[in-house]
Amino acid sequence: MQLTGAEVMVKCLEEEGVSTIFGYPGGAILPFYNALRDVKNIKHVLTAHEQGAAHAADGYARASGKVGVCCATSGPGATNLVTGLANAFLDSIPVVAITGQVKSSMIGHDAFQEVDITGITMPITKQNFLVNKPEELAQTMRLAFQIAKSGRPGPVLVDVAHDVQTAMVEYRPAKMGELPTVMPDEKLVEKAIAALNKAERPVMLVGGGVAISGAEYEAVHVCEKMHMPVVSTLMGLGCISAYREQFLGMSGLHGHERANNAIANADVVLAVGTRFNDRVTGDRDKYSAHKTIIHIDIDPAELNKNIASTIDISGDMRTILKMLDKGCKGHDIKAWWDTIMTWPGMDEDYGNNAAPLFIEALNPVLKGKDYLLATDVGQHQMFTAQHLKVEYARQLITSGGLGTMGFGLPAAMGAKLARPETKVICISGDGGYKMTGSELFTLASNNIPVVSVVFNNSGLGMIRQLQTVQFNKRFMACECPGYVDFVKYAEAFGLEGEHVATPEDFAAAVKRGLDKDHTYVIEVDIDPKDMVVPMVAPGKGVDEFVRGLGE
CATH class of the missing domain: 3.40.50.1220 (TPP-binding domain)
Structure with a gap:
């Protein structure tokens, strides 16, 4: 069967059972988008930014256990995926990223929107490929999925030259076999x-x-x-x-x-x-x-x-x-x-911090419920990890190894599309929300319901905490001047939300948000002086704690 390279790419996605792709088009990837238009069983989600596409594919993979897929054009489109790929790499998440590349004859000539994306991503992918020969396209696409999900999972990037996407290729359907079990000694x-x-x-x-x-x-x-x-x-x-x-x-x-x-x-x-x-x-x-x-x-x-x-x-x-x-x-x-049992347990009151009480207020609301919770990175992430009673694997979706601010909202979006019957909550800080909060556009335009929580202390709380512990409270660049009303920000996208000031109001607001059929933004006012405790002293053993924080 003779197909264009772009059509072969789509056929390979169908072979793998891919149903959702997150991406952003551009000139070098347009043949692929043209082929994708004729396919009814693969949904393309246009994100506000390519980083959002990568994080959404990551969240999709974490929630489903399947390979997440994202795509972008050459040059800046491809480089905007880099943070998301590095995040997936360090947390061992199976993602396949498809990028367009300039024509084969132009590679290496600093053409418009040309970057060596395989060279750039070599340290942050399990493997990557530059496809500049049409006959190698199908085999490479299939191999990318095999590598992404085998052994220790991770991201794989496939960079496809524009002329490979438009070339006519002989396509033969194939299906990869079962992955082998690695037996121990x-x-x-x-x-x-x-x-x-x-x-x-x-x-x-x-x-x-x-x-x-x-x-x-x-x-x-x-x-x-x-x-x-x-x-x-x-x-x-x-x-x-x-x-x-x-x-x-x-x-x-x-x-x-x-x-x-x-x-x-x-x-x-x-x-x-x-x-x-x-x-x-x-x-x-x-x-x-x-x-x-x-x-x-x-x-x-x-x-x-x-x-x-x-x-x-x-x-x-x-x-x-x-x-x-x-x-x-x-x-x-x-x-x-x-x-x-002589040592302080999970339910001990650490210091005089109010922020953990907001998380603890969620436990009776969520216990035994079918929900997923995603977070950004920072103090709110640690408050959640310490005080939310997570009940099953893959329920908490968070950035571990790379510690990526802005991960939460697009990851929550990907998780919701992976498991549409499951309620999804995202908890972010105001710092990370300013990075990728524009994905509210994607949530609104695709009518994807997520409860989006913003812990707002008008600053970078974890930086403030580290400057307290390590730099004798010499605060620098940790306080964000001016207040941002994130509920009004949500309204700009046609969404709604509310402000809360107490744990009880927060729990009630989350309940209301879970009943909505669209994204609902909840802004929580947090004291900038609240600290994440306990905290191990820098460079010390895990049982040597910093004392006096949060008091």
């Missing part, structure tokens, strides 16, 4: 079982890899069988429900005291699907000292990279956890639990 699993069965103070640390691999059930089964305490990284929140008695909370820089103390005092740490980011470990030597660390990850490159672990197991997460469950035996660790 059985002897290493046996060593891990032996260590866990001897442990007197075991702790399970769950990371984002548990959710990505769909291994939350197996993880719960292991911790229940051994009655083992569980802590979570930011990306692992929800893999173990916050309502389970074994769950101690989030660990790391802004982790709960009970969770961090448990890690510091454990004799065996079963770390599942985490790459031991510096925000998780604090002082790395102290983190791994005097304990056995069993590190399980699909990516062997992550083993022994950040933390000196004792037993490293690479392979399929579900398979490994099933093997551990079969071999591990529950034993008496009551003394360990007695010690754990």
Whole structure:
């Protein structure tokens, strides 16, 4: 069958079951858009900015477990995807980005809107491709999806020259086979079982890899069988429900005291699907000292990279956890639990901060409900991670490794399109909202209902907090002069919203917003002096906290 290259690209998307694409057109990608116009089963969402398209594809992938797809033209269109691709790369999110490129004969001649996007994105993608031969197009498109979702997932970019999109190509339908299961070393699993069965103070640390691999059930089964305490990284929140008695909370820089103390005092740490980011470990030597660390990850490159672990197991997460469950035996660790319960728990009142009360007010409203919650990056993100009781994997959508301000709103949009029957809430700070709040245009023009919350302290709260702790309150560029009324901003797009000042009013406003059939903006007035506590002292161990914040 003879088709244009652009038509082949669309056929390959159909082969993969793609139903939604986020993008922004331009000259070099117009043949693809022309082919896309004739397809009825793929929805194209025109975003306000290409960064929004990348974040929306990311949010779509996180919510659905499928590959998210975004597209842009050459030059500035392609470079505007870079932040979103880097964000997906560091959080191991499967995204395929399709970009148009100038004609093959013009590549390397500084043509209009030409950049070397494959060179630019090489460090922040699993792999990228420049297609300048029509006969390689279909194979490359299929390979991009295979790479994005296999092993440790991540973003893949396919840059397609304009003349390749317009060339006539022989197309033959194909379907990629099932992805192979990566089996672990059985002897290493046996060593891990032996260590866990001897442990007197075991702790399970769950990371984002548990959710990505769909291994939350197996993880719960292991911790229940051994009655083992569980802590979570930011990306692992929800893999173990916050309502389970074994769950101690989030660990790391802004982790709960009970969770961090448990890690510091454990004799065996079963770390599942985490790459031991510096925000998780604090002082790395102290983190791994005097304990056995069993590190399980699909990516062997992550083993022994950040933390000196004792037993490293690479392979399929579900398979490994099933093997551990079969071999591990529950034993008496009551003394360990007695010690754990002497430390402050998740529900302790940290300081005199009012902001966490707004998040806590959501828990009775949302408990047991089918909802997703996305966040931007900053203090509001940490308040949410600390005080929202996340119940299942993929429920919390947030930027971890890159820490991307402006991620929340477009990611929430992508999540809602991935799961249209599920209610979606986004919590942003006023700083990040000023970056990508223009995606309210996309939400309004496509009638996508999201409850969009803005925590407004008229500043950059986390920068203010870091300048308090590290620079003796020498505040610089952390306060935004002038007040922005975000409800009026929403009204400019034909949307509605309200202002709230108390946790009770906030909970009621969220209830109202969830009943709307369009995006509803809620602005929450936050004291600029509110701090995220607890906080691990910079460069210290995870059980060494900064005291006096928020008081």
